[in-house]
Amino acid sequence: MNNPIPPRAKKIPHTLEIHNHVRIDDYFWLNDRENPEVIDYLNQENAYYKAMTAHTESFQKDLFAEMKSRIKEDDSSVPYFYNGYYYITRFEAGKDYPIYARKKGSLEAAEELLFDCNEMAKGHSYFQMSGLSVSEDNQWISFGIDTVSRRQYVIQIKNLVTGEILPYKIENTTAGGTWSADGMYLFYCRKDDKTLRADTIYRHEIGTDPSQDVKVYYEKDDTFDVSVYKSKSKKYIMITSESTLTSEYQYVLASEPTAPFTVFQKRTRELEYSVSHYGNHFYIVTNKDGATNFKLMKTEEGKTEKEYWVDVLPHREEVLLEGIDIFKDFLVVSERSEGLNKIRIMRWDGSVDYYLPFTSETYMAYTTTNLDFDTTILRYAYQSLTTPASVIDFDMITQERIVLKEQEVLGGKFDKNNYIEERIWATARDGVQVPISLVYHKNCKKDGTNPLLQYAYGSYGVNIEPYFSTTRLSLLDRGFIYAIAHIRGGEDLGRKWYEDGKMLKKMNTFTDFIDCSRFLIEEKYTSPVHLYAEGGSAGGLLMGAVINMNPELYYGVIAQVPFVDVVTTMLDDTIPLTTGEYDEWGNPNEKEYYDYMLAYSPYDNVKAQNYPNLYISTGLHDSQVQYWEPAKWLAKLRDLKTDTNFLFLDTNMDAGHGGASGRFEALKEVAKEFAFLFDLEKIKS
Template identity: 50%
Template sequence: MDIKRSTLTLTIALILGLSVSACSEQTAQSTNNTSQAADKSELPVPPDALEKEFIVESPVADRVDTYYWLRDDERKAPQVLAYLEAENDYYDAYRADYQALTETLTDEIIGRIKQDDASVPYTKGDYQYYTRYEEGSEYPIHARKPVAGGEEQVLLDVNELAAEHDYFNAANLSISPNQNLLAYMVDTTGRRQYELWVKDLTTGEMKAQGLTGLSSSIAWAADNNTLFVIENDPQTLLSKRVLKHQLDAPADQATLVYEENDESFYMWLSNSKDDAFIKVQMSSTVADELRILDATTPDAELQVFAPRERGVQYSAEHFDGRWIVRTDWNAPNFKLMQVADDAIGSRDNWQPLVETSDEVFIESFEAFDNYLAINERSDGLRRIRVLPWQDFSQQRYIESDEVPYVTYFERNVEQDTDVLRYSYSSLKTPTTVFAYNMKTGEREVLKQTEVLGGFDPSDYRTKRVWATADDGTQIPVSLLMRSDFEHDGTTPLYQYAYGSYGSSSDPYFRSTVLSLVDRGFVYAIAHIRGGQEMGRDWYEQGKLLNKKNSFTDFIDVTEHLVKEGYAHPDKVFAMGGSAGGLLMGAVANMAPDLYRGMVAHVPFVDVVTTMLDESIPLTTNEFDEWGNPKEKAFYDYMLSYSPYDNVAAQDYPALMVTTGLHDSQVQYFEPAKWVAKLRDLKTDDNPLVFSINMEAGHGGSSGRFSRLEEIAEEYAFILDLLNN
């Protein structure tokens, strides 16, 4: 028995309270099996967490949670860390026999990437800004060149900054109006709690500003000395206070500009696109409020753009002496309105610009001197419409060559231009950045992501199909398969979905998934209710007391694809993360027999307990997404689907579960408790592995290659199941 497995067995013994002598006896009995490490029958006993009775109190009903002790907010409790390390050790032991496959996949996935790549530069002021990678580097280099010509200036080499950290994220780089200073946020834990840094681009000096526990948003005043940032609540991590910080003053002299007291609202701040205003956006699930400040008067008070009202969402961008407003005010699929600078303060002053439609959902817009561009959804697809200001009836659509596809705006900094930058992608077409002349309709390819390793798009085909849900609703599904796919029901399937928060799962190109498709898989994105692919009502049908529609839609899509010959019934695999991990947990409870294996990344699985605890980040913001369990109707409904609460003594698919110890979005103890309960109750012998990144948070590893290695591990888990 190797040292790692011996350590694992000892660790498990300590968790269970077993004697070390009993553990040593097991170690001795296993010593002669070292040469057969590739045989999973030789795996050590999986971790078996202690059960300790704990009462989760609630105004509706109290519940017993025997694994609640796995919650450690400080992430320092020896018993908890020992359990997590034991799970990691067990996962290491489990995957040992397919390590060669993992390494092959890692090389393959990384091998498709052009490592010394760069983004398309955009012009702002006197410079062209871009991001590039160097061969073998984990992190980007942010740089610029003078428009008039000259040498590159490196703004930030994140590789150098990250060298001494296990996790490093430099977020929201923001250039001062005079383009001499760079403000940016740094997170070294993955918990999305940032520290403000500023670099003097004339001297190269970098300096921490002494402000920590911040969100990542930044806004500059016109004086090049005043920065606005948002301080988070240290307990809930909610964005709470807007601070004004002078670069020539100590951090403790930063002044409070605004404090948000409604804990159902998030805050974000930014400069308007023309840099004329500082914008503070407050948003909940069902309401918005914008406050603005002239960037030339940083000491003035924020002005309310329009008072918040439950059921009214809006955002606005400044353009040509007026504001263009995107809102759902009497328009579930959103509309565009406008208001003059001197008429803000009330919605009564807003004037119609682009009306709402039952068939078209307005996602975003870009305003130019001569044109208005709208990114919208129709029939579940994301397209771009261009309207001349002089005559909206002369509108035109940017056409696509395939279905399914997605088009979306690139960074359009300049407003005094007829050229719109946008990206086009499909499941088989790498992201292509276009410059589209809105006057002539001509378009130019600025860059297409290069895919190495012999990639040829003609080797693949995509398809949009529709699955019928139990209630008759038609669910769109995007498919990717090899061009030689045989429609005979023998193929393995990898099905993905998210289905929450109105977040749409668009059919972008993902070079990583080619490693499955090239091995015969059909890759499917199920556009289930709870997303917003089919408009606002699609979201409403998958939230609150309609949440189960998301789960049954996913199941119905699986059954449809199997029935229609896109997949073999014994070769179906599924994946989801975060709220998509909730989806995996619920589906695993409801229809375990449909899936050979499932992957649940950072899964939100302990719905009721989390939503009862307002000290946990995100809880109060999300009562309008999931419901408030202090009300009986929501409590009962959430309890009826919460994956952790509905684990049963039944067979489950093989499961791979991941988390990050420092996750601020879904706390690590949710999947930890879920895995522990599954180990205790499930009646099958299918694998259950739990991988905990002890250095990262919700987004996983921070380096680009380490993230790809994690995807290779996921695919190796699936392929090993398929081959055994």
Template identity: 55%
Template sequence: MHKFLYGVVCMFFVTASPAWAQIQQQDLVKASAYPEAPDAMQKDSTLTIHGDSRTDPYFWMRLTDEQKMAEKPDAQTQKVLDYLNAENAYTKTVMKDTDSLQKNLYEEIVGRIKQTDESVPYFKNGYWYYTRYEEGKEYPVYARKMGTMEADEQILLNVNELAEGHAYFSVNGLEVSPDNKLLAFGTDTLSRRVYHIQFKNLETGEILPDKLDNSTGGGAWANDNKTFFYTTKNPVSLLPEKIYRHTLGQNAEQDKLVYEEKDPSFYIGVSKSKSDEYIIIWNGSTVSNDYYILDAENPMREFRQFASRERNHEYSIEHFKDKFYVVTNWNAKNFRLMETPENATSKENWKEVIPHREKVLLSGIEVFNDYLVVSERSDALTQLRIMNQDNEEEHYLEFDEPAYVAYTSVNPEFNTDKLRYVYSSLTTPMSTIEYDTESREKKVLKQQEVVGGHTPKEYTTERVFAEARDGSKIPLTLVYKKTTELGADTPTLLYAYGSYGSSIDPWFRSDRLSLLDRGFIFAIAHIRGGQEMGRQWYEDGKMFKKKNTFKDFIDAAEFLIENNYTSAEHMYAMGGSAGGLLMGAVVNMAPEKFNGVIASVPFVDVVSTMLDESIPLTTNEFDEWGNPKNKDSYEYMLSYSPYDNVTEQNYPHMLVTTGLFDSQVQYWEPAKWVAKLRDKKTDDNLLLLRTNMEAGHGGASGRFERFKEIALEYAFLLKLENMIQTESVSAGSN
């Protein structure tokens, strides 16, 4: 049929016959319906270790930072950029029929966000601090008022003004000096998480000439209001490795090195205690922590070590009056609470306050003059435990929903009986609540407003448990609209992470309503690798037990299918970063369980990345994944590495996203993975790669811009569900 006539016929039937439109839409979820996908050049590179050789035909895609940022690209750089741009063009072509839907989704999502908004103010050192947003603006305004919220506003930073002319802009590490006159802040314009620290005179508005480059962005003021401690990064690996002491007005080249971390498996940083009496250098690897402390009144003295560094000893510290509280896993897998005199901090002086419990993870504390607030996890739920420091009376905050998240908010003052905490669930918007520890009364200070309205009672949230193949019980949290009919035809998006002990809690997100209101179930699989079920849950999902993470996710999907929530034809999976590794492993192991998969900034080339110590994050994560320079680790990692296990088989529809300047998961991992999948897969399903050519690991900067990426993801799911034309017909009939 002539192309023009074909278009006219399609227009007629879209208007007159929704059923016909549905059939035509199904054709548009076949790769063969579109121009041929980009075919990446293959140039074999042989990688050999432990007597084993791997052939990587796409190793050539790797570029250095210098190549990416060069004004005139060299030949290799141009080939890589051409390939990425070709993939972007292909994705745009395939998703062309969703352009209107993406626009509608974006407007719908942004339309739920209160344009002019303000955070709950908190009081510190004589000022009320808050963050506000102005209508139509992408970035926050940081401000404060002296003494009372009725006072005149003083703007600390208007990030909208700073971001002008930048495609990407991020601010972090805002630190006000003890005398309230100076502000330190870090800026990143490349999305590499490398910040430049600057200083602002809050009395005159002047930006001081001092500039500290190649930093993590944050830092700590000494109590003399002129000395600032900050952390710098290794210029190649981007690992934080040195801490300097800067004196205002002094050239940064003269800054004094006060600490250098020699072990590349540790992250480091510097901060100030809540008491404002100590500058604290912290060090953390996957299995160990270490601290150095310094009296904030005497910044020119030497830091002293809090306790000897020990492998497999993780702990955190909090100063209070004349002692330190210590949350530690010393002889306590789920951690316990200790205390020690501030002048005698080595382990032999620690005294137990809260003992270890087999089924309760002690995840942190908040200290007040009269109370301790202990954050705990039990049965995949967060708990807040209030303990009186004088009489040892205690109680727990009560929460009504079957699945939720509650955690302490900003509480900078010791001398108060009021605790601020945040509460949310998959149906309840984020709420900042003030709790009176004496009267036990709760006061909602602010609940996230959903513009246009949101009625939590219109949605159902469930907590269910799937049985893993080894008998373990995997918690799942589900949410769906009450009018949604559950069954084999119900589209379901299953999300998980499962690494680093990071627990994926059931937060409310207003953008998710765009799926729920269209009949989707959204589900979180709290798989091993997180800490939802305690520390052992994490230990059983790392190193030589990493495959439990992937198996748990597959078993969770199978549970939803077997219990008639959905079917494989309508099951979708999503994960990002280490959760993208999960996606890559799952589609290799059980592609038949899913109709579509979204993998965001996926860590998929596990072995090659972990063999390259020049890449950020590599050395710090040997105790998470293993060190492939050891043969047993190499063989185990190779057995699940998504890129190395791509094979000739059918794969689900897939959308893969990345950022050219990603410092966490380099862009070439997903780019190589997609190229290899194209070469190997035997199906006619969609495979799309979308690279943000101006951003990194976190995607686009700005308050609203990132929702364009979410709109693309949702449109991809709706396209696979053949819902695009149906929406168009429905919209046209109103």
């Protein structure tokens, strides 16, 4: 039987010129989701992908069933206590969406249903609830709903006494709301209609028409986003304005919500800080005074300018300060050193200072929901590549641990002792040591024949932690090794690790990934005919760059919602998120950055050469990476590549950047990706 002929997007040359340099974009026309020809082309690509993978459909269903069978369907979160109530999120068997509930005073109390998202999602192909916020008097709860997947949430308010949802809606928000102390006012953030930049803070008075809401603050600088939150002490409402490199906070007493906000410390280019409140002081995590890895400072209320800040924890060259949790008697510090999380516990009086003991070679640990000031109990989570996630209550005085919940892996087949996790270090071409976290079945032999999936992200200072995954077991049990390359552009080895993988050093991100691949091949974990790579969003840019540079290293590549048309996107300040990205990628309106970005932009560097097998996914409504980037990239690849390898574009016509909603629908997308890999490895079941 003959394979179907792949679609070919028509070419309509479009001239793009800046800095006396001309680019011709033959597929610029795909940048119009209202054009029926664009939708027709995407549907043709979907039909081609479906036809070419029809022989794997049964296997995809089996994989979906296998992955779903490991998940406890009737599951619930560990309850947390806040302001007189225990809050619980639970799932029921056979249902895709969470149920939010609470119990007053005791876990034995009757359950009060807050929201059943399964009922609310009916009639919607996509549904996401976010930003639940309860007023201090326990009378109101605000919540955000997105039914399009563009992260434009509609806020509504429910009366928790009567059960009534107020009849008005607040459109185009970030979902979250922050209540005044008296519960009469809700502060929230609106987005720009076109760019989707979070730019304005409003104050809503309960029971009034949202059209009358008061604009509290508008952020004029289009490289900044704004947000609003309440301090853990409940004393202050804080507005944050942040760009990649600069912060500014404003505050007002939660008991005086109609008073004007006061600037904490006016923005200073490249001064970053975040603010917590306790007692009569503000505590500030900041890079002030050249503290690249951040330090902790404090200042008195009423003296918030930086000249009043004094050191609490000084800067350390080898330790990244990631955040703090404040308690009545203890300060808990989240740090990262040598690429691993550390949790440090200190008494305010200086009598106690110790670290939680973690012994695994590679793991992740982090503090979770700690809303209560007056407690000696710290709640944190722990997991590793072979250890399911646990939620733990730790008594900071007695140092006793209580495991409240460990993620269950159903099916009766999982035994962590069947898997090996390790951390190895690859030497990059400039001599830098790059950590790689690995997990594989104990039966794997280092003889170069193992299929290996190498994953990375490498942007925005985001760390890809060595987390546990039940879905990943479907790879490991079929002989795959899974590798996370902790490349520059993340913050795994401190702030400098991030700085060395952005702007005019962005190329380090790509060469690190390639050098990790070569190391894995040299050490016989795998070989080029069994090496696969995966990345999404900015990690999709990574995929596009490395296959232009060294396509011969990879047999197959998965690129999820890939950011591949870097130069054109960064020159278009009407596209969501563009202006806020200038401190990450550079501003191509400046020739130096234009030339540098042009040197690695995946779309601009597609050329006539062999490429690996490619599975590319996107969402029509994606607000982060517009669908036309992967569509254009695939069209150009299909026109220029010189091989006969697979090239698939799979567009979800209902979803956005995060893919399908619902915990089980998302597994179908994972099953597609795994089936693509298994098909290339000739693994049939």
